[in-house]
Amino acid sequence: MIIIPGFIIALLTFPGIIVHEMAHQFFCRITGTAVLNVCYFRIGNPAGYVVHEAARSPGKSLLISIAPFFFNTIVGALIAAPAAMSQDFNEADPLNFLLLWLGISIAMHSFPSTGDAQSLWGSLRQEPWWLRVLVAPIVALIFVGAIGSFIWLDVLYGVGVAFGVPKLVVQLFA
Amino acid sequence: MIRRPFPAWIKLVAVLVLVLMIISAVRSVDALDARLELARGLSAEDAHQYAAATMHYEEAKKLFPRSVKIDLRLAHTAFAAGQTRRAAEILMSLKDRSLEQADIRDANSLTETIVRSAQPKKTR
Numbered sequence: 001m002i003i004i005p006g007f008i009i010a011l012l013t014f015p016g017i018i019v020h021e022m023a024h025q026f027f028c029r030i031t032g033t034a035v036l037n038v039c040y041f042r043i044g045n046p047a048g049y050v051v052h053e054a055a056r057s058p059g060k061s062l063l064i065s066i067a068p069f070f071f072n073t074i075v076g077a078l079i080a081a082p083a084a085m086s087q088d089f090n091e092a093d094p095l096n097f098l099l100l101w102l103g104i105s106i107a108m109h110s111f112p113s114t115g116d117a118q119s120l121w122g123s124l125r126q127e128p129w130w131l132r133v134l135v136a137p138i139v140a141l142i143f144v145g146a147i148g149s150f151i152w153l154d155v156l157y158g159v160g161v162a163f164g165v166p167k168l169v170v171q172l173f174a
Numbered sequence: 175m176i177r178r179p180f181p182a183w184i185k186l187v188a189v190l191v192l193v194l195m196i197i198s199a200v201r202s203v204d205a206l207d208a209r210l211e212l213a214r215g216l217s218a219e220d221a222h223q224y225a226a227a228t229m230h231y232e233e234a235k236k237l238f239p240r241s242v243k244i245d246l247r248l249a250h251t252a253f254a255a256g257q258t259r260r261a262a263e264i265l266m267s268l269k270d271r272s273l274e275q276a277d278i279r280d281a282n283s284l285t286e287t288i289v290r291s292a293q294p295k296k297t298r
Binding site (some may be wrong): 015018019022025034035036037038040075078079080081082083085086088089095099102166169170171173174 | 178180184187188191194195197198199201202204205206208209210212213214217238240241243244
């Protein structure tokens, strides 16, 4: 297993971190949640963060926490699609490499962080037990995703989204 | 409520991402069309419908004229349809192009098959 320090991965894939934090901030704005501080990218742990007030409902809190998962996945897949689809055609186009790098970088930072999970879980403290039971699997999944990054799960996800989604689309329409 | 504004550089990044998504969408149209034609061609080839397969590959070639993969499929289809000379011509056209290892193996294998088929068979 190759272990690469997190800050090097963060540096190599910084667009994904910026888009991840943008997604949090954007959904804070949509849900009317005040943002107190934002760091879009830095060399450190975490590489980016959004500090916001407690969301007014568990639904809004969930939306803010998991927004990057959908936002980064969709943006990453869309950006990487033409490069992934034309790579079989031997077109060594520098723009294709740029789009692939951007697409994979953005998609691999889709997973919400453990901080997002803690924030989501914390927002449920006053909520009824059944809601916490309902949200617990999501929080657990977020933690699994975060732990999975040690075994390159985030990179696998990014590559999977970049190459897998176009493949699925072709299979669907061919 | 604190409505923290998006900094100017983040707005710029957002615009850049949007522009890249538009560029990607435009490029995706051709890439998707070519991939669909290639996939349909492969299906037709599997069903031994070589005329249909050739038609699909030609459509894909219009979008990616320098694609070795498409040319190789055209060569295979031409040979399978009995157009040995056409298959050989396509293979010859690949001579000066940069090929990946898998494509070189494929081209060599097809060339050997063509050469073998052109040799007179001994009958008793």
